[in-house]
Amino acid sequence: MYGSLSESQKIILDYNDGTVVVKACPGSGKTYSLAARISRLLKESQAGKKGLCVISFTNIACMEIEDRLANNFSTIVPLKHPHFFGTIDSFINTFIFLPFGHLIMGCDSRPELVGEPHAPWSVKRSDWDYDQYFDKTTFDADDMLIPIAPYQAFGFRWNYYNKDGKTVNGNILRIMRSKNTLFKKGYANQSDANYLSLKVLQKYPLIAQNIAQKFSHFMIDECQDTNDVHMKIIDILNEQGGSNIMLVGDRDQSIFEWNDAKPELFDQKYNLWDKILLNQNRRSSQLICNFIKNLSSFEEINAVNEKVKDSAIEPSIYGYITPKNATAKDKTIITLEQSVENFKEILNNFLDECRKNKIPIDKENTAVLYRGNSSSKYLGLRSDLNDFETIPWTTNHHHVKNIIKGRHMYENGSFNKGYKLMEKGYFEALMRPSNPQFYCNTQFVADRIYTNGIKQHRKEVFSFIECLPATKYKTLNEWVEQANKVLREAAFALEFRIESQFGNIAIDDYFGQDLNSEKLHPFYFGTVHSVKGKTFQAVLLLLGKKAVRKNYATIINSDPAVLNANDLEELRIVYVALSRPEILLQMAVPDSDLALWTGKMN
Numbered sequence: 001m002y003g004s005l006s007e008s009q010k011i012i013l014d015y016n017d018g019t020v021v022v023k024a025c026p027g028s029g030k031t032y033s034l035a036a037r038i039s040r041l042l043k044e045s046q047a048g049k050k051g052l053c054v055i056s057f058t059n060i061a062c063m064e065i066e067d068r069l070a071n072n073f074s075t076i077v078p079l080k081h082p083h084f085f086g087t088i089d090s091f092i093n094t095f096i097f098l099p100f101g102h103l104i105m106g107c108d109s110r111p112e113l114v115g116e117p118h119a120p121w122s123v124k125r126s127d128w129d130y131d132q133y134f135d136k137t138t139f140d141a142d143d144m145l146i147p148i149a150p151y152q153a154f155g156f157r158w159n160y161y162n163k164d165g166k167t168v169n170g171n172i173l174r175i176m177r178s179k180n181t182l183f184k185k186g187y188a189n190q191s192d193a194n195y196l197s198l199k200v201l202q203k204y205p206l207i208a209q210n211i212a213q214k215f216s217h218f219m220i221d222e223c224q225d226t227n228d229v230h231m232k233i234i235d236i237l238n239e240q241g242g243s244n245i246m247l248v249g250d251r252d253q254s255i256f257e258w259n260d261a262k263p264e265l266f267d268q269k270y271n272l273w274d275k276i277l278l279n280q281n282r283r284s285s286q287l288i289c290n291f292i293k294n295l296s297s298f299e300e301i302n303a304v305n306e307k308v309k310d311s312a313i314e315p316s317i318y319g320y321i322t323p324k325n326a327t328a329k330d331k332t333i334i335t336l337e338q339s340v341e342n343f344k345e346i347l348n349n350f351l352d353e354c355r356k357n358k359i360p361i362d363k364e365n366t367a368v369l370y371r372g373n374s375s376s377k378y379l380g381l382r383s384d385l386n387d388f389e390t391i392p393w394t395t396n397h398h399h400v401k402n403i404i405k406g407r408h409m410y411e412n413g414s415f416n417k418g419y420k421l422m423e424k425g426y427f428e429a430l431m432r433p434s435n436p437q438f439y440c441n442t443q444f445v446a447d448r449i450y451t452n453g454i455k456q457h458r459k460e461v462f463s464f465i466e467c468l469p470a471t472k473y474k475t476l477n478e479w480v481e482q483a484n485k486v487l488r489e490a491a492f493a494l495e496f497r498i499e500s501q502f503g504n505i506a507i508d509d510y511f512g513q514d515l516n517s518e519k520l521h522p523f524y525f526g527t528v529h530s531v532k533g534k535t536f537q538a539v540l541l542l543l544g545k546k547a548v549r550k551n552y553a554t555i556i557n558s559d560p561a562v563l564n565a566n567d568l569e570e571l572r573i574v575y576v577a578l579s580r581p582e583i584l585l586q587m588a589v590p591d592s593d594l595a596l597w598t599g600k601m602n
């Protein structure tokens, strides 16, 4: 069963006890080798003894490991008690935050997770209500407040210190105060849960000892995405008895926005702990490996997949014209339509190449990837709307978002999630006129069900839901107007409000379509983040002029030492995209950047 493993992969398979870091290039079989080791340890472990703790950063990455375990190593999945298998967030929530978070937060009962991906936070009583930033901020391991949303989400410039460089800025202080008050009420967002869990382990080493002793081995995949808080939690578990820890990752693929991930933490562990290096790429041709090496920290990447390694298809970069207004100097105008038309030629050429090389144009084999929401418009989509730039949600009426989103989800098949959102929005709409502080938490709903009985409760919520107009083909403004009319007629004492100057947006556009729907494109179409860990035969990467914050030209031309963490991450995002294909790789960039990219990649 393990016969196909390479020499270095076998070292991972046979690694027994101690702390070790596996540093691996893309497609080197990190996930594959990790699955091999898990299957071996499972076979050798004795029933009723300690379990294995397997952690990754996303649900998709967990599914990848499970897939390999089941398909390549005949292991029964999902892994059950005494093992843990899941995301780092669920590990922290299960073993630390939910049972022990209250010890640090000072709340009376089990804490409640709010904000994405849990219950949406919908509190904003005025522009200067600092509670509105609860889901957009957290604390780092040194107790400094940090943003976990783009700058547009804040109604002020994020400067931690005043001009004197010593005293903390008033806005920051007020958010910290608001957060501490809300912690006392039992609320935390997921990043807060991680931070508070670190505090729990620091204050109560016995809790850490207890968790460390539950497991014989800890394995952490995608470890390049760890931030300070995660790494300190891993360190404490290690100090308190978790002595067998394997960290697996590729620092060049660290792309985890707003998680404050620091690939340097992975590097530090690589220097300190035992090391295993995987630098053979089992996915792509040698020509693709040579191309991506220009963005990697590896000195060489060797293609070893017999089927594709000698492919002669050269990776290529094409320029497309970008929209341009007339200026005094240059009267030329290029419309968005002309630009899109020009990109279409590149896309068609890419699809022709796929056909010529017998690559099926379907969701599994061919991908068109993009970075930055604005690029998606090149494929005929309007998902270039930035939630934080065009916020139609108004003070004291943030629940309207939940209600419309819930109704939209309900119509599109997500009944349970849609119901929950509308239920929450309904009670907030009902209670806030008399109690602007009100946030509908799970306790409130549970109490309501207890008092009124589930039947009466459901009847009330459904009578509200059934009144609401359908969202299809309506703009936010049209929907709100219609909803207010029917609610008035049905004698609900409710009124929805939004900022109508931003409300002329189709609801389907605002709450996203299935970008990857079969109807839209036959090939896979999505962001680079959505394909982490995946393999395709062919990839076309579409880049705009600007990465999210800075122009690519500025990033490429700057000394990495002067770039901030977010800018450095942009090049890693490009790297992740370029390392997905087996044989065909193309990039489409603005023609003004063509020379720049060609120079960088050759």
Ligand SMILES: Nc1ncnc2c1ncn2[C@@H]1O[C@H](COP(=O)(O)OP(=O)(O)OP(=O)(O)O)[C@@H](O)[C@H]1O
Pocket (backbone or CB within 6 Å): 004, 005, 006, 009, 024, 025, 026, 027, 028, 029, 030, 031, 032, 033, 250, 253, 282, 283, 532, 533, 534, 535, 579
């Ligand atoms: N020893 C092996 N024998 C057969 N196939 C292998 C072996 N090692 C890896 N592979 C295959 O090579 C491909 C890449 O492996 P895998 O996805 O595990 O790499 P990875 O390092 O996790 O990739 P990335 O980080 O770039 O997403 C997969 O299709 C996997 O099944």
